[in-house]
Amino acid sequence: MLGISMSSVEKLKREFREEKERLDEERRKVENEEEMKKKKEGELILRLRHRSSSRAERRFSPIARSVEQKIPTAREPSKAAQSGRSAISFQPPKKxxxxxxxxxxxxxxxxxxxxxxxxxxxxxxxxxxxxxPERRMTDTINEPILFCRFPAEIKSFYMQRDPNDNHLTESVDVLVPGVGEIIGGSMRMTNFEDLSESFRKNGL
Structure with a gap:
């Protein structure tokens, strides 16, 4: 039999508990650091998205908002309503x-x-x-959307490119909950060389 005294056993148990507590504390610190890192990364992503959206707002407001102005926010009473007959309820979109x-x-x-x-x-x-999926997104967000900055590859060849990113177009679609896309618009190319190059790339 091994000659291990009770005091030695208790000492080993105490050292084991202390080591376990130390490791648990280190693990908690690592987890907290990782959590803080993820939080900071999330905050950074949100700031970048906000900054990107702000740039888009400044850049595309003249285009998107001009399209927005074409959409009525109120209407005159219909003939049916004026005559006393029931009419479809209309809720004007908010701008x-x-x-x-x-x-x-x-x-x-x-x-x-x-x-x-x-x-x-x-x-x-x-x-x-x-x-x-576009309508599912619009219905879930549940407010009119000015959907803009589409890739040039999926839009018409004559749409003006974004001066900050040549892969994107200065275009916008208006999406309305319960309806989907109701209108779209874009800037058109005005530079002859750009338009000629677009003709060439599209085999026109």
């Missing part, structure tokens, strides 16, 4: 509309687990968003 980049729309679909029904995969940047 200003939500400004949303195409890239943010792609991220929204991923965050809400909306996939391409044909492929079973998430939509990626550069893919056209079909009507159904």
């Amino acid at each position: 200003p509309f939500k400004l949303m980049n195409y890239s943010d729309g792609i991220e929204w679909l991923k965050e809400n687990y909306i996939k391409n029904e044909e492929t079973g995969k998430f939509y990626e940047f550069g893919e056209d968003i079909p009507e159904l």
Whole structure:
């Protein structure tokens, strides 16, 4: 038999507990550091998104807001209403509309687990968003959206490119809950060389 005294056993137990407590404390510190890191990364992403949205707001307000102005926020009473007959209830949209980049729309679909029904995969940047997922997004957000800054590859060849990113277009679609897209617009190319190059790339 090993000659180990009770005091030695108690000492080993105490050292074991102390070591376990030390390791647990280190683990908690690491977890807290990782949590703080994730929190800071999340805050940074939000700031970058806000900054990107702010730049988009400044850049695309003249385009998107001009389209927005074409949409009525009130209407004259219909002849049916004037005659006393029942008429469809109309709730005018509130302005200003939500400004949303195409890239943010792609991220929204991923965050809400909306996939391409044909492929079973998430939509990626550069893919056209079909009507159904676009309407699901609009209905969920539940406010009119000025959906803008689409990739040039999925838009008409004559649309003006974003001067800050040549892969994007100065274009906008207006999305309304319960309806979907009601109108769209874009700046057109005015530079002859740019338009000629676009003709060439599209085989026209």
